[in-house]
Amino acid sequence: MRRRSFLAALPAAALAAPAFATSRQENPNRDRPDVRPGDRIDGATFASRSAAWGIHGAAATAHPLATQAAIDMLRAGGSAVDAAIAANAVLGYGEPISCGIGGDCFVMLWDPKARKVVGLNGSGRSPRGLSLETVRKRATPKGMIPSHGAIAVSVPGAVDAWWSLHQRYGKLAWKDLFAPAIAHCEDGAPIIQNTAFYLEASNRIFTRPGSGIEEVENFKKVWTRDGKTPREGEVFRNPELGRTYRQIAQGGGRAFYEGEIAETIERYFKRIGGWMTKADLAAHKSEWVEPRSISYRGVDVWALPPNSQGLVTLQMLNILDEFDVKAMGFQSAAAIHHAVEAKRLAFEDRARFYADPAFYRQPVEWLLSKDYARERARLIRPDAIAPTYYPGKAPSHGDTTYFTTADKDGMMVSIIQSNYRGMGSGLMPDGLGFMFQDRGELFALTDGHPNVYAPGKRPFQTIIPGFATRGGEPMLSFGVMGGDMQPQGQTQVVCNIVDFGLGLQEAGDAPRWHHDGGMEPTGEDLGQPGVLNLETGVPDATKAALAKLGWVMKPAPGGYGGYQAIQRHPGRYAAATEMRKDGVALAY
Known part of the structure; x- marks a missing residue:
């Protein structure tokens, strides 16, 4: 079954009642700037809560299920890198308005054995078959690259970044890191508030007339029912993404770039008139x-x-x-x-x-x-x-998710992963359950500019x-x-x-x-x-x-x-x- 299912995990009695939270626009009691937060007995008066403390490990993410997955990996003896990868996979399911395997990834971590800060650049390059001339022909009236559609898509770097991290710092089996995310994709989980809000906004943007997006049916098939996206608290499943995660879990990180997934991506872009190929994907390596x-x-x-x-x-x-x-x-x-x-x-x-x-x-x-x-x-x-x-005059010589994990050995992972503008380009490859990033929008089109578009080039990146x-x-x-x-x-x-x-x-x-x-x-x-x-x-x-x-x-x-x-x-x-x-x- 490819179509996503609302509320499938809820009993029939629960469906009869208006159980889901209303938005701020629908409830005037939730839009009161004159009402301030309650008072904490200690700490800063403006603080929402205190920090969480522990001696063995820690995780902080933008989704409760992702944090739980990270802690589970740490408790199982995994490294902070294992925890970060598991959390990121869950975030790709639960927070797709910010991240996913169609996006890029940057990492800094403390290596306790080497006793230094280590960096990984997991950003992808533009398609080698897409010329500057073609990009300029597709530019907006202001001379910018459009925010959505195939012209803005660059090679997703996230999965290879995970693979590179795991090859060097992983302790648990690679396939085990995807188990929490696969379970959520297949069994479903309630949508959180911010995801519900931005999904609705993305739906309006992607489906509006003149959006310039070559194909939106895949987005609608996965994320809408009767033209509506899920509201806060509604249960959502993404079995397509679950199947993709299974392929990556079983085949290793390069399965995204060199196997059946890459072939599906190439066929998709040929179908919609885009430029990314299997060769572009196979050429990608993190640095x-x-x-x-x-x-x-x-x-x-x-x-x-x-x-x-x-x-x-x-x-x-x-x-x-x-x-x-x-x-x-x-x-x-x-x-x-x-x-x-x-x-x-x-x-x-x-x-x-x-x-x-x-x-x-x-x-x-x-x-x-x-x-x-x-x-x-x-x-x-x-x-x-x-x-x-x-x-300055130099000398003459020449929407994102952030999360962090730490383990008992002293490794600390600072990792950020994004599709760039909101959910990304609006394009979802057939049957794979994720959306491509639109990082290519961040190239310049001015001759001589250091960031001017070129085939096989990495765009300027905001994620840090x-x-x-x-x-x-x-x-x-x-x-x-x-x-x-x-x-x-x-x-x-x-x-x-x-x-x-x-x-x-x-x-x-x-x-x-x-x-x-x-x-x-x-x-x-x-x-x-x-x-x-x-x-x-x-x-x-x-x-x-x-x-x-x-x-x-x-x-x-x-x-x-x-x-x-x-x-x-x-x-x-x-x-x-x-x-x-x-x-x-x-x-x-």
């Missing part, structure tokens, strides 16, 4: 890379190099290191203003210098130097917004895992999902912990800001000085002071990312999860 780091007030913060945007976090923190952020005050206008200006400066460099290093040599040493950070920091005025920022060490010891495995919010959110979390002394859960629960504006790596100009989005929890006095500085502010609900983290303490772990999502942090 072990050297993470880079900077010191921020005695804490070494790590990031992956381009084609990811990880260095943005390091650049922002380098600039903020020139100021006494602690003295400015937590959630103060001064602290937010300086951080946003640091973001604007770093993002101009992001737009100019970040691209596939196989095609362009980034001036990484210069970008991360303290001298350059000092030079950029001098451009920030405490009493005014800079009208425009530009990238985070990691921090102190004194050569692992300290923090963390991430904040959500496009360009990721380095902005990572910076805020680090400042909350290092500058303001917040606990792990409190650092994520604190109100956030998100700035939109400036140049993009695609060549698009979003305008200067841009818009500052603030969560409702930012103090009113801070908002008034920022407005006085001239910031144009909006609330932008839902645009502040999703945080998961594990912090290492001597002999124990603390785990935290995002209050804005539906995840769970557990430790034991």
